[in-house]
Amino acid sequence: MIEATGLSKRYGLKVAVDDLSFEVHPGRVTGFLGPNGSGKSTTMRIMLQMDRADTGRTLFDGQRYADIQYPTQKVGSLLEAHAVHPKVTARNHLRVLAAANRIPETRIDDVFGQVGLTDAADRRTGGFSLGMFQRLGLATALLGDPGTLILDEPMNGLDPEGIHWIRALLKRLAGEGRTVFVSSHLLAEMAETVDDLIVIGRGRLIAQSALDDFIGQARQGVRVRSPRLEELARLIGGLGAETTLGADGSLTVIGAEASAIGDVAAAQSIPLHELTLVSFSLEEAFLDATAGSGEYTSTGDEDAATPTEGER
Amino acid sequence: MNKLIRAEWIKLRSVRSTWLLAIASIVLGMGITVLATASVPDGAPTAERLDLLLTPAPLFVRLFLLALGILAFANEYRYGTIVPTLAAAPIRSELLGAKIVVVGVFGLILGATVTLVSIVAGVTTLSLVGQPVSAFAGEVPRAVAGTVAFYGICAVLGVGAGVLVRQPSIAIGVVMPWALFGEMAIGSFLPDLASYLPFTAGEQLYAVTTEGPPLDPGVGAALFLTWTALVILAGSLLFQRRDVG
Numbered sequence: 322m323i324e325a326t327g328l329s330k331r332y333g334l335k336v337a338v339d340d341l342s343f344e345v346h347p348g349r350v351t352g353f354l355g356p357n358g359s360g361k362s363t364t365m366r367i368m369l370q371m372d373r374a375d376t377g378r379t380l381f382d383g384q385r386y387a388d389i390q391y392p393t394q395k396v397g398s399l400l401e402a403h404a405v406h407p408k409v410t411a412r413n414h415l416r417v418l419a420a421a422n423r424i425p426e427t428r429i430d431d432v433f434g435q436v437g438l439t440d441a442a443d444r445r446t447g448g449f450s451l452g453m454f455q456r457l458g459l460a461t462a463l464l465g466d467p468g469t470l471i472l473d474e475p476m477n478g479l480d481p482e483g484i485h486w487i488r489a490l491l492k493r494l495a496g497e498g499r500t501v502f503v504s505s506h507l508l509a510e511m512a513e514t515v516d517d518l519i520v521i522g523r524g525r526l527i528a529q530s531a532l533d534d535f536i537g538q539a540r541q542g543v544r545v546r547s548p549r550l551e552e553l554a555r556l557i558g559g560l561g562a563e564t565t566l567g568a569d570g571s572l573t574v575i576g577a578e579a580s581a582i583g584d585v586a587a588a589q590s591i592p593l594h595e596l597t598l599v600s601f602s603l604e605e606a607f608l609d610a611t612a613g614s615g616e617y618t619s620t621g622d623e624d625a626a627t628p629t630e631g632e633r
Numbered sequence: 634m635n636k637l638i639r640a641e642w643i644k645l646r647s648v649r650s651t652w653l654l655a656i657a658s659i660v661l662g663m664g665i666t667v668l669a670t671a672s673v674p675d676g677a678p679t680a681e682r683l684d685l686l687l688t689p690a691p692l693f694v695r696l697f698l699l700a701l702g703i704l705a706f707a708n709e710y711r712y713g714t715i716v717p718t719l720a721a722a723p724i725r726s727e728l729l730g731a732k733i734v735v736v737g738v739f740g741l742i743l744g745a746t747v748t749l750v751s752i753v754a755g756v757t758t759l760s761l762v763g764q765p766v767s768a769f770a771g772e773v774p775r776a777v778a779g780t781v782a783f784y785g786i787c788a789v790l791g792v793g794a795g796v797l798v799r800q801p802s803i804a805i806g807v808v809m810p811w812a813l814f815g816e817m818a819i820g821s822f823l824p825d826l827a828s829y830l831p832f833t834a835g836e837q838l839y840a841v842t843t844e845g846p847p848l849d850p851g852v853g854a855a856l857f858l859t860w861t862a863l864v865i866l867a868g869s870l871l872f873q874r875r876d877v878g
Contacts, residue, residue: 421640
C-alpha cells in the first residue's frame with residue numbers, strides 16, 4: 322500500500338508536480354500514466370526521497386522510504402535502467418546492492434533467472450543492449466523480494482516479446498499480492514496489464530480509477546454514413562448532439578443515441594449506409610483526458626498528440 | 634552502517650580503475666624514488682639523502698590517491714549508479730560515511746604498500762650508489778608513518794571533492810593541478826600563507842629537512858585534516874540537499 326499525499330515540486334518557476342495525492346493498492350497493477358514531461362519520473366524520485374519534495378509525503382505501509390531499515394527488501398525500484406558502471410559485471414552490480422541491504426547472495430541467481438539474464442550475469446554491462454539494461458534494472462528491483470515495486474517506464478526499449486514477458490511478470494507479481502506501480506507514457510502498452518490507473522498531466526492528478534471505470538467514463542459515439550450527410554448532420558445538431566465530419570466521409574456523433582439518429586433519418590427519408598456504435602479506444606480516452614497537459618504537445622497535428630520527446 | 638561498508642568495499646574492488654590506480658601508485662612511487670635516489674650528488678649530507686628517499690614519491694603518488702577518492706563518489710553520478718545506490722542507502726550521511734571509511738582504509742593500505750616498496754627501492758638504490766642510509770635512523774620511521782597517513786587523508790579528501798563536485802572530470806581537473814603545483818605557485822608569492830594550505834601543511838607529515846620546516850609535523854597534520862574535514866562537510870551539506878534527478 323502506497324499513500325502519496327500532497328506531493329509538490331517546483332524547479333525554479335516550473336511546477337513539476339502539483340499537489341499530487343494518490344493511493345496504490347496491493348494485489349493490483351497500477352499504471353501511472355501521463356505524457357512525457359508530465360512529472361511521472363519526478364514523482365517517483367520524490368516518493369523514494371531521491372529528490373526533495375517541496376510539500377507532501379509518501380508512505381509505504383505507513384513508513385517513509387528513508388525510515389525503512391532495509392528499504393530494497395520492502396520497496397524495489399527501477400528508475401533508471403542505465404544506472405550501471407559499464408566495466409562492472411551484472412553480478413557484481415547486484416552483489417553491491419544485495420550487501421547494502423543484507424539480501425542473501427543466493428537471490429542474485431534467482432533474479433537473473435526471473436528476468437532471463439542468467440547467461441549475461443558475468444558479463445560487463447558495457448555491451449548490454451537497451452533491453453538487457455531493462456532486464457538488469459528489473460532484476461535490481463526484484464532483488465530484495467519486495468512487497469512493493471516502483472518501475473519507471475520498464476517497457477522502454479523492449480522488443481514485442483520482451484513487452485509480452487514484462488506484462489506477464491507484472492501481473493504475476495500483483496497476483497502474488499504485491500503492490501505494483503508502473504509508469505508509462507503509452508497507454509496502449511499498459512491497457513492489457515493494469516488494473517488501476519493514475520493519470521497525470523502537468524504534474525496534476527487528472528484521473529485515478531480502476532481501468533474499467535476509466536474506459537466507462539470515456540465518451541461513446543455513433544458513426545454515421547449517408548449520401549445526404551450534411552442534411553443529416555444539421556438535423557442531428559438539432560437534437561443537441563455534437564457532430565464531427567471525419568476525413569473518411571463519416572460523421573461521428575456524440576450525445577445522441579443511435580436509435581434517435583435512425584428515427585431522424587427515417588422521418589426525412591434519408592438513407593443510412595452505416596449506423597455504428599463506437600467506443601473510443603483507451604488511447605483516445607487517455608489523450609482526451611490529458612489533452613493540452615503535455616509539455617511538448619504539438620499544435621495543429623492532432624495525430625501527433627503523443628509526443629516522442631524523451632523524458633529526462 | 635556495517636552493511637554499507639561491506640557494499641562499498643565490494644563496489645570499490647569490483648571496478649578496474651581501483652586496481653589500475655593501485656598498480657600505478659606502486660610503480661610510480663617506486664620509479665620516482667629510484668630515479669631521485671640514483672641522482673643523489675656525491676657526498677650529499679644525510680638530510681639530503683633522506684629527503685630524496687622520502688619526499689619525491691608522495692608529491693606525485695598523491696594524485697592517484699586523490700583520483701581514487703574522487704572516482705569513488707563522482708563515478709556514481711557519471712554512470713547514474715547513484716540512483717540504485719541511494720535506493721539501497723537512503724540515509725545519505727551513512728552512505729558518505731561508508732565511502733569515507735572504505736576509501737580511507739584502502740588508501741592507508743595502498744599508501745603503506747607504496748611507501749614500503751618505495752623505501753626499500755630507495756634504500757637499495759642509495760646503497761648501490763655508495764651513499765647508504767638507514768631506514769630506521771632518526772626521523773625516518775616518523776616520516777614513513779606520516780607518508781602513509783598523508784596518502785590515507787588524500788584518498789578521503791578525494792571523496793570529499795567527488796561528492797562536492799560530482800563530475801569526475803571537473804573534480805580531477807581542479808584538484809590535481811592544485812595538489813601538484815597550485816600551492817607551490819601561491820607559495821612563490823605568499824610563502825607565509827602557503828604553509829597553511831592543505832597539501833603544503835600535509836607535506837609536513839613526511840618532511841625531514843631540518844632547515845626550519847614551516848610547521849611542526851603535528852600542526853601540519855592537524856591543518857591537513859581540518860581542510861579535508863571542511864571539504865567533506867561542504868560536500869555533505871550539498872549532498873543532503875541536492876536532488877538526484
